[in-house]
Amino acid sequence: GAGVSQTPSNKVTEKGKYVELRCDPISGHTALYWYRQSLGQGPEFLIYFQGTGAADDSGLPNDRFFAVRPEGSVSTLKIQRTERGDSAVYLCASSPQTGAGYTFGSGTRLTVV
Amino acid sequence: SQKIEQNSEALNIQEGKTATLTCNYTNYSPAYLQWYRQDPGRGPVFLLLIRENEKEKRKERLKVTFDTTLKQSLFHITASQPADSATYLCALPSGGGADGLTFGKGTHLIIQP
Numbered sequence: 320g321a322g323v324s325q326t327p328s329n330k331v332t333e334k335g336k337y338v339e340l341r342c343d344p345i346s347g348h349t350a351l352y353w354y355r356q357s358l359g360q361g362p363e364f365l366i367y368f369q370g371t372g373a374a375d376d377s378g379l380p381n382d383r384f385f386a387v388r389p390e391g392s393v394s395t396l397k398i399q400r401t402e403r404g405d406s407a408v409y410l411c412a413s414s415p416q417t418g419a420g421y422t423f424g425s426g427t428r429l430t431v432v
Numbered sequence: 433s434q435k436i437e438q439n440s441e442a443l444n445i446q447e448g449k450t451a452t453l454t455c456n457y458t459n460y461s462p463a464y465l466q467w468y469r470q471d472p473g474r475g476p477v478f479l480l481l482i483r484e485n486e487k488e489k490r491k492e493r494l495k496v497t498f499d500t501t502l503k504q505s506l507f508h509i510t511a512s513q514p515a516d517s518a519t520y521l522c523a524l525p526s527g528g529g530a531d532g533l534t535f536g537k538g539t540h541l542i543i544q545p
Contacts, residue, residue: 323475352532352533354532354535359537360537361436361521361523361535361536361537361538362476362521362535363535364526364532364533364534367531367532369531374531375531375532377532378532410475410476412475417531418463418464418525419481420466420478420479420481421466421468421476421478421533422478423475423476423477423478424475425473425474425475426474426475
């Protein structure tokens with residue numbers, strides 16, 4: 320596609336529920352990143368994929384968070400047993416290679432009530 | 433890990449003047465530094481990347497400098513316009529083997545007509 324697409328744009332869920340956030344990167348971009356942004360803060364790194372593999376998941380806050388990219392294109396961020404503190408905007412970005420500028424999606428605003 | 437400081441207070445500039453935003457970092461000097469623009473409700477948009485061996489980089493009305501001695505980057509917008517009003521984020525490689533970027537909190541720029 321022309322840009323990075325994220326769905327849904329908004330998600331409201333109850334505490335304890337499971338959610339999946341989807342990212343469709345720019346075609347041909349091998350690098351894919353997930354970030355989380357809270358109000359008034361810069362994006363915070365979660366995980367980086369190079370192709371199908373998670374090359375760096377050091378930013379995932381705990382084992383409730385998991386992400387996959389099975390075919391090297393679309394990625395899904397999965398959050399189990401959601402907590403109110405998980406509420407934030409989850410941003411996905413892709414780039415043609417490490418070290419290049421990122422193209423971000425518009426994000427998914429997750430609200431845990 | 434890398435720490436980034438950006439002026440957290442909003443910067444008010446009169447239309448037509450040059451806006452200058454500052455990004456200071458601690459710890460090691462990165463191989464490159466990136467600047468992004470973010471509008472409300474949108475993902476960041478990549479503007480410029482400057483490498484450690486480049487003192488200055490320009491793109492239209494934008495100019496970025498990179499001083500590895502001072503551990504500082506300056507971002508200039510000349511002939512500023514109200515449409516330049518946005519939050520501007522500085523980002524550096526996280527380092528320590530991590531592949532993601534560390535973002536600053538951003539500076540909110542307001543160009544007044």
